[in-house]
Amino acid sequence: MPTYLTIDLGGTKIATGFVTLDDVGGTPVVEDLRTIPTEAARGGDDILRRLAALAADRVRERDGLAGVGIGSAGVVADGTIIAATDLIPRWTGQRVADALAEATGLGVGMVNDVVAHGLGEAHHGAGRGHACILSIGVGTGIGGALIEDGHPVTGAHAVAGHIGHIAHGLGRGVRCSCGTDCGHIEPVASGTGLAALYNLMKDDATPAVAGGKDVSELAAGGDAFAAEVIARSARALGEALGGAVNLLDPDVVVVSGSVAESGALWWDALRAGFADSAMALTRAIPLLPGELGGAAPLIGAAVAAAQVIGEHACPQHPSIASI
Template structure:
């Protein structure tokens, strides 16, 4: 029997999974991400944990196809990162270091691309080969899959959906330094920002005025029929739907998967994004499906496992 490992390195924890190569997840577990001393312990910790799992399961190296790893940073085709925001790493040859530590084959990719691969392999995009995944969390992440392969790009930054400009008039800066990025409107923090601006615009009644503002609060009140909440979600949906229509014109996906914390709002979110998408979609993309992600926090380990296969 053949096995492989999927590893998803995050700023707080490292998630790991042992898979059979046809896609069955046998076991998953996590360890703490030790980011101190420039994150020097992270890869050795991962290697130790995988070795322990192999001993526990009595697996020999010849039974393991390899290890796939997702990282929260741009990663080039050689498995090298130049910098990471929250792992403490500067320049790091991740693939080479991990192969030296484990004596096994290793493949490395960006975490958002891995989530997209995971959804394509075992989730909401199962059976498809052309897919865009957008993750709406603290920021907006994304992965683009064309013909079964993630779009990596020259600098490992392919699929940075959150940083396409959707408003050329914006004066506030995004975390990346630019202005008018999708992340400023479609992330959890972006929706909260839209809500704050809308509530300041006039004194129209809204139950949002009695709540601590958050993306969840906006969707909760929308479900209860709050008119101001609906205006805010319409604005969010317009930015995201139009951006996805632009992306679809470039990669022609059969399915667009929406995940991340904000997607927990459910089908009501799709309604507003789909409406705006259809307004702007190129005629060839009109039957592109918009669906909610299915794998949740397992998307990263699933995609990393698929990458090595």
């Protein structure tokens, strides 16, 4: 059974681990997890240098590795970051897969971090057994991935799946991470967006909150206004998801991330908005919580590496890099 060094690189932390994939479809084994801070403010060149050194060190810890898999923040094409937000300064243009291949001497499979999450859930989590999966990650931001027949569909410009940037009226006038204020769903329905919406809706006498976790804690403590904000935010996201399934018609939608752990209030509002927005033939598409938690992007990175390095590479999908 092949074992891969896997990496999940985000704006806050870089997680690494060894993932063993069962050739006959059993549950992957994730071992020896380690995390270091990304220290994004130091910029892309510094991050890539430290990432390559980390990968080289980790490869020396384990004999017989089949390759390296990485899911990274940013838009990924051919192992290179072709676009990124200011969350990681000067990350655009970094040739990540090349650097890792040189540092480790191994083949590298690289995808966007949310695509990695979707691959994990599609192959070994809540989407397993379905041909077409729309995977949504609702955390600090909102990302998505469309996985069809086990492979990511990345689109002509490698941005397919960016569901956080679907238009919704609730977001109009609220600045999105992509730079627009025309009304995207992410700035009012992500974890960061939940806090922004609370602060926009509150009266002058109500203290501002610092993050979405604060809103969830207030609601859990019985605060009616916080509960209203969560319900309104989740309903809007559900309406956006309804529009997405009307366009894409997947077999199932898998919803993961820290905000998706907000409980029944959030899920009930999400499903209500979805039911109102989805067409009659798509309304029955199930919205399922993810099953793999934080292991999903590491498992998905291993799947990406296996698809590149093995005989079943899928060259028509440019976000998977062959080395």
